[in-house]
Amino acid sequence: MSIRVLISDGQELMRLGFALMLESQPGFEVVALAQDRSQAIELSRHHRPDVVLVDLDGSYLEGIAAIRGIVAREPAPSVIAVTSFDCDDAAFDALEAGAAGYLMKDASAGDLLSAVRDASGGGVALPLWVTSELVRRYRRLAQAPETAAECKLLTRREHEVLTCLLEGLTNAEIGARLWLSESTVKTHVGAVLRKLGVRDRVGAVLYAARYGLLLGN
Known part of the structure; x- marks a missing residue:
């Protein structure tokens, strides 16, 4: 069974890039693309994905709030915060909000696939730093x-x-x-x-x- 993924990012190229990387490999299905955080919460409730990628760039606090909103439902999907910030406090804030992973936007395709697999299996997907x-x-x-x-x-x-x-x-x-x-x-x-x-x-x-x-x- 494929891992169902919802991608939320304010940049269209980023959304499409992540979708392309995931769907180019067997075992992954992108069920929806969200243009903003409120849409991500709505689409998550509708499509019930296994994993949601949430963009933290732009309005950082809105991104943290979106993570809380997504994991509030039952059964909650695993959330991976995706960002350009290599900051310990940002990572800990995301984890405190309910995220199961933290991924840099310049990560490799392999890192993305591994993070989604780990998060979907109930693991923690965090970069080495x-x-x-x-x-x-x-x-x-x-x-x-x-x-x-x-x-x-x-x-x-x-x-x-x-x-x-x-x-x-x-x-x-x-x-x-x-x-x-x-x-x-x-x-x-x-x-x-x-x-x-x-x-x-x-x-x-x-x-x-x-x-x-x-x-x-």
Whole structure:
């Protein structure tokens, strides 16, 4: 079954370019193109895509509001914020609003396809510079003398698994790195999410971003 994608961008060439890249590969179907954020929310409700690409350029706050509006419905699609801003705070704002990914507009076709696949599968699709910053802030959090109580409950192995989650690794990739079976990884991931009080991998990323930001840069 194809991954159904809705593309929202104020620039026609950008909308068409993303659509062309996606539909040139098997397994992707572009179900609608939105010219602005309000149309993206409306079309998302009508077409029920698996993934929505939302433009953050132009009116940044409107883009963040659009992400919130799109993920408010049930079942919510995965949203990838697409932007020209290589800014940590912009990425964290998008994640806080409910996005499952953050993609630069100058990303390669391969990066776009991977991001859509990861987001559609419930994963987190983030560029390396964002995951690196998340991991850096999380490690500072874990080593701080006063840190979130939930973080202190994690075992050493669960800390390792959480770091892998922040890097956007799949269960299979985590297993290969930590020399664990995929079923064992699933058990550890479930324990991490339960102890942190979050429901999914995006929630784990938000946890690290939120408490890492409290520690400063």
